[in-house]
Structure formats: structure tokens, C-alpha cells
Amino acid sequence: MSELKLQKMDENRWLIPAAGGMRVPGMVYSSERLMKEMGRDESPKQVANVAHLPGILKYSLAMPDMHWGYGFPIGGVAAFDLNDGVISPGGVGYDINCGCRLVATKLRVEDIRGRMEEIVTALYRDIPSGVGSRGPLKLSLSEEKKVLHDGSRWAVKAGFGTASDLDTTEDGGRMEGGDPDLVSQRALERGREQLGTLGSGNHFLEIEVVDEIFDEAIAAAFGLQKDQVAVMIHSGSRGLGYQVCDDYLARLVKLIPKLGFPLPDRQLACAFLDSREGKEYFAAMACAANYAWANRQVLMHWTREVFERTLRRSPADLGMRLVYDVCHNIAKFETLPLGGKQVKVCVHRKGATRSFPPGHPSLPDIYRTSGQPVLIPGDMGTGSYVLAGTEKAFQETFGSTCHGAGRVMSRSQAMKAGRGRSIRREMSDRGVIVMAAGRGTLSEEMPEAYKNIHEVVNVCHEAGISRKVARLKALGCIKG
Amino acid sequence: MKRYRVFDHTADMGIEIFGETQKALFIHAAFAVFDLMADLHSVQQKESHRISVEGADREDLLINYLREVLYLFNGKKLLLKRFSIDEIDDRHLTGDVQGEIFDPGRHLLKREIKAVTYHRAEVRETEHGWQGKVIFDV
Numbered sequence: 001m002s003e004l005k006l007q008k009m010d011e012n013r014w015l016i017p018a019a020g021g022m023r024v025p026g027m028v029y030s031s032e033r034l035m036k037e038m039g040r041d042e043s044p045k046q047v048a049n050v051a052h053l054p055g056i057l058k059y060s061l062a063m064p065d066m067h068w069g070y071g072f073p074i075g076g077v078a079a080f081d082l083n084d085g086v087i088s089p090g091g092v093g094y095d096i097n098c099g100c101r102l103v104a105t106k107l108r109v110e111d112i113r114g115r116m117e118e119i120v121t122a123l124y125r126d127i128p129s130g131v132g133s134r135g136p137l138k139l140s141l142s143e144e145k146k147v148l149h150d151g152s153r154w155a156v157k158a159g160f161g162t163a164s165d166l167d168t169t170e171d172g173g174r175m176e177g178g179d180p181d182l183v184s185q186r187a188l189e190r191g192r193e194q195l196g197t198l199g200s201g202n203h204f205l206e207i208e209v210v211d212e213i214f215d216e217a218i219a220a221a222f223g224l225q226k227d228q229v230a231v232m233i234h235s236g237s238r239g240l241g242y243q244v245c246d247d248y249l250a251r252l253v254k255l256i257p258k259l260g261f262p263l264p265d266r267q268l269a270c271a272f273l274d275s276r277e278g279k280e281y282f283a284a285m286a287c288a289a290n291y292a293w294a295n296r297q298v299l300m301h302w303t304r305e306v307f308e309r310t311l312r313r314s315p316a317d318l319g320m321r322l323v324y325d326v327c328h329n330i331a332k333f334e335t336l337p338l339g340g341k342q343v344k345v346c347v348h349r350k351g352a353t354r355s356f357p358p359g360h361p362s363l364p365d366i367y368r369t370s371g372q373p374v375l376i377p378g379d380m381g382t383g384s385y386v387l388a389g390t391e392k393a394f395q396e397t398f399g400s401t402c403h404g405a406g407r408v409m410s411r412s413q414a415m416k417a418g419r420g421r422s423i424r425r426e427m428s429d430r431g432v433i434v435m436a437a438g439r440g441t442l443s444e445e446m447p448e449a450y451k452n453i454h455e456v457v458n459v460c461h462e463a464g465i466s467r468k469v470a471r472l473k474a475l476g477c478i479k480g
Numbered sequence: 481m482k483r484y485r486v487f488d489h490t491a492d493m494g495i496e497i498f499g500e501t502q503k504a505l506f507i508h509a510a511f512a513v514f515d516l517m518a519d520l521h522s523v524q525q526k527e528s529h530r531i532s533v534e535g536a537d538r539e540d541l542l543i544n545y546l547r548e549v550l551y552l553f554n555g556k557k558l559l560l561k562r563f564s565i566d567e568i569d570d571r572h573l574t575g576d577v578q579g580e581i582f583d584p585g586r587h588l589l590k591r592e593i594k595a596v597t598y599h600r601a602e603v604r605e606t607e608h609g610w611q612g613k614v615i616f617d618v
Binding site for chain 1: 486489490492493540544547551554555589591592594595596597598599600601615617618
């Protein structure tokens with residue numbers, strides 16, 4: 001379908017030479033096998049489209065889990081010069097600061113064997129999930145604005161978790177520069193009842209067990225051991241984030257004729273970083289990012305409580321410690337190596353994870369020598385990977401790596417493939433207890449609908465943009 | 481004539497919409513949003529809302545119209561099933577929507593539509609009537 005010629009650079013990288021209005025080349029991280037799947041959709045074209053944006057630096061990048069999005073491909077990474085570059089809501093996505101967090105426990109798999117049905121049922125009952133789900137928290141407007149300004153810090157202050165959780169959250173769970181007054185009434189309205197809700201679609205809360213360790217030293221630094229039980233939470237900024245994206249997209253689309261350069265896709269609508277619109281989008285996006293961090297913090301807190309109640313164990317006994325929290329839909333100001341210098345740029349990661357190297361000052365002391373924990377949720381039932389950030393990612397990919405498995409089947413294809421099957425029973429036969437709110441969710445999210453996560457992660461490992469540390473296997477899962 | 485048809489898009493969901501007139505096409509698109517989100521059989525027409533939308537061109541107008549009806553669900557919890565348009569050109573429309581407040585006890589939600597995207601949006605008049613295309617983020 002795509003007319004673009006990709007040139008194979010090495011086993012894991014493919015170049016899209018700059019042509020037409022492209023200001024830089026594209027670079028896709030992929031194996032030969034994954035490339036065959038990618039070539040079928042239009043995502044390489046989207047990598048090329050992103051390269052048309054002014055101020056883009058070095059390459060328009062795509063990670064091996066790349067798939068067809070709108071505007072930017074999912075799995076896209078692009079960095080922009082602060083003086084003549086742009087910021088684009090489409091380069092972040094609707095679910096601003098969608099991300100995941102991994103909570104390690106002191107439990108071993110034998111401690112919960114036979115209790116999974118009970119734990120999953122309790123989680124399903126107590127953690128609000130599903131389409132448009134509302135939680136028990138009803139925020140006043142002033143309280144909601146505090147959430148938007150303070151992110152996870154608000155949550156910890158309000159009693160959801162402890163201060164140490166902030167140390168192991170990307171950016172401490174709070175993005176600077178959020179201005180709640182730049183978030184619309186509609187977005188505020190949608191956010192009021194959704195804090196502490198998982199949402200629907202690919203969002204989930206999964207109980208997992210560490211199944212394999214690839215790097216003993218780093219796994220030890222992350223506090224992970226074989227057969228240890230952990231919880232992965234994947235959620236974002238809910239309706240508030242979608243509305244922020246949509247509001248600013250509508251506003252920026254109107255300004256496309258004034259930008260002074262042609263855009264290959266309206267969904268790439270953007271604003272110069274130093275323009276009023278660009279600054280205002282960033283300030284509103286930061287609010288949604290903060291909301292997402294507070295959301296995952298609250299979800300984790302309730303998960304801890306469910307474990308305490310269901311297993312009748314004390315917090316000290318369970319030792320549920322946040323290993324790390326990463327965001328994978330975001331635009332951020334970061335200082336990165338560029339042409340032998342350290343340069344502050346605006347990095348867009350749309351379905352990509354930060355992968356910062358050992359020694360980076362933004363990492364907490366406990367991870368100074370290991371590098372940043374990178375969390376890669378797999379499809380339902382396959383489990384997840386824990387990787388570590390590397391110097392090579394810092395040098396080559398603006399400190400970024402993949403974010404997940406990436407879809408290969410559309411949702412309707414998956415629904416078709418799931419017709420007449422009980423996905424729940426199939427999962428149970430594989431040893432995974434699943435409960436989902438949505439009728440079609442289990443079919444839409446069936447494992448075959450996703451790329452092979454092992455292959456995606458191996459490409460990142462072999463390309464050196466993150467290092468394999470551990471693999472976790474799913475035991476139980478609640479989905480929206 | 482079929483009102484709409486779902487087409488495949490890897491991560492998201494697209495619809496092709498059909499109508500004998502531009503007005504019908506827009507109404508069918510709004511219906512599709514709610515038909516994809518919920519089982520509309522149990523939804524009654526208890527409440528009515530007036531809608532007025534603007535856009536830079538036909539496509540932009542369609543997207544803004546769908547944004548508006550989607551917001552009535554997300555912000556006002558209204559499940560809509562009936563749509564009418566009094567006036568429409570390429571840049572403005574006014575009309576009414578009818579439905580009722582979502583009641584989890586009686587209504588079944590099928591999926592979430594996060595947003596209406598501009599990606600590949602299309603509205604055109606053909607020999608056989610009007611056709612449109614929109615991709616939703618789901």
C-alpha cells in the first residue's frame with residue numbers, strides 16, 4: 001500500500017530517505033519480520049509525514065511496535081528545536097500521558113496460587129473500569145485544579161500512597177508548567193468523576209509473576225526476583241485528556257492556513273513552540289499529564305488495599321512498592337545529546353517510552369547505576385517486559401524505546417476472529433483469569449490482535465535502545 | 481440505502497457514511513457514533529437539545545458536528561438516538577438531537593469512542609448520493 005522505499009541500514013534499522021517536503025529522513029526500528037507487517041499499513045508514510053514539520057531534529061523516528069495511527073504513527077518519536085520547532089497535539093495523542101506502572105510485592109507465586117479468582121473478583125469489584133466509568137471520588141472544581149497542577153503529589157497528599165512513590169514515578173508524577181485555567185470547562189467536567197478509574201479498551205490492571213530474569217544485576221536493582229508477584233497498571237488521563245487534545249486540535253486546525261507551510265494531514269495540526277497557542281497547548285497538556293499520574297497513583301493505592309483486604313495481610317507484609325511509572329503518550333522538554341552538545345528540545349513520544357541511561361540526573365538514587373526502568377505491557381495474557389534505559393537510546397532515539405506490542409488486527413477483525421469463542425475460557429486454560437466490563441473487549445483485545453511482544457522487545461534490545469531485564473507472565477487481569 | 485459501514489483501521493475504527501443528501505449523510509454519521517457506542521433499542525427520546533455547529537469546510541463541519549454529539553454523551557451523559565437538521569451548508573448547521581440520560585441499569589454500552597479524528601476525513605457528493613468517511617479514536 002505504501003509507495004515509500006525503505007532502505008535497510010542494519011538488522012534493526014530502516015531508513016526512509018528525505019524526499020519531497022521531508023525536512024529530515026525517517027528511521028524505523030524493526031526486524032525484517034515485523035517490517036513485513038508494518039509495510040502493509042500506512043505507518044511508514046506517517047513517519048514521512050511527521051518529517052515535514054518545521055524544526056524537526058535529526059530523524060522522524062518509529063519504534064518496532066509502530067502501527068498506523070492518525071497524524072503521527074503509534075510508536076512515533078520526534079524532537080523539535082525550541083526556536084523554530086512545533087508542538088502537535090496529534091504527536092501526543094488523545095490519551096495524554098497514557099502510561100503504566102509496575103508495583104512489586106513481597107508475595108511469591110505460591111502465596112497466591114488458588115487465590116487468583118478471589119483477588120481478580122475483588123479488584124474487578126473495587127476498581128472502577130469500563131466505558132465512561134466513574135469512580136467514588138467526586139472532585140470539587142478547586143480540588144480538580146489542584147490535581148491538574150500537582151499530579152501524583154496531590155494524590156499522595158490526599159492519602160493515596162506514600163512520598164516514596166513519587167521518587168519512582170517519571171518526573172516525580174508532576175509535570176512543570178501546567179496551567180488549569182487553560183483547560184476547558186468541558187474537559188474539567190469530564191475529569192471530575194473519572195479520577196481513579198481504569199477506563200476501557202486496552203487499559204488494564206494485571207497481576208503478574210516474574211517468569212524470567214535476563215539481567216540479574218539490574219533486576220536486583222529494580223527489586224525483582226523470579227517467581228515474585230507484581231501488579232501492572234495501564235491507564236491514562238481519561239476523558240479529561242481526550243477533551244484537552246480535542247479542544248486544542250480544533251483550535252489549531254483553524255490556524256493551519258496561517259502556519260506558512262503545507263501540512264500533509266490535518267491531524268498533524270501544530271503550533272510553533274514559541275507561539276501563544278503552542279505554549280497554551282503545552283500548559284493544558286501538562287495538566288492532563290498530571291491528572292493521569294494522579295489517576296494511576298489512586299488506582300495503585302486501591303489495588304494495595306484490595307490485596308490487604310483479600311489476603312488479610314499488612315502493608316509491611318505485602319511490601320507493595322512502586323518499581324516505576326512511565327508515560328508513553330507525551331510531549332516534554334528534555335535536554336538530550338545532539339551534535340556533540342547537550343540541547344534542550346521538545347520530544348514527542350506517541351506510543352513510545354522514555355529510556356534514560358544509567359547516571360541520568362532525573363533518575364532516583366536507587367536506579368543511578370541500572371538506568372531507568374522501562375515498562376512494556378504486552379497483550380492480555382502474554383505478560384509484560386521490564387527493560388532498562390541505555391546510553392544508546394539517549395544518543396540515537398532521543399532517549400526513547402518501544403511502548404508495547406502494537407496492534408496488528410483491527411478491532412473489527414479481532415471481533416470477527418473471536419466470534420463463537422470464549423476468550424475468557426481460552427485465557428483461563430492458559431492460566432490467566434480475566435474479567436472485563438465491556439462486552440466486546442475480550443475479543444478486541446485477544447492476544448492474536450497484537451504483534452509478538454517478544455519480537456518487539458528483542459529489536460529494542462538488539463538495537464541497544466533498551467536492555468532486557470525481566471519478563472513477567474500474566475496470572476489475572478481486569479479490563480475495561 | 482445503508483446508513484453506514486465500519487471499515488478497518490488498525491488501531492482505530494473508521495466509518496463510511498451514506499446519504500441521499502448532505503443532511504442525511506450528517507444525520508447518519510451522528511447515528512453511527514451512538515449506534516457503535518450503545519445498544520439504542522432501550523434508549524427513549526425523552527430529552528431534546530438544540531445544536532448549532534460551524535466548520536471551515538464540509539469535512540470540518542462534519543467533524544465538529546460529531547464532536548458536539550459525542551460531547552453530549554461524555555459531558556452530559558446523554559445517549560442520543562434521533563437526529564434532525566433544519567439548516568445546513570458547507571460551514572454551518574443547526575438541528576436537534578433527542579435521547580435520554582444514560583442509565584447503567586437499563587442501557588448497554590458497547591464501546592468507548594474517545595474522539596473523532598481529522599485523519600482521512602471525507603465528505604463528497606457522488607452520482608449515487610453523498611458519501612463520507614471518518615476515523616474514530618476508540
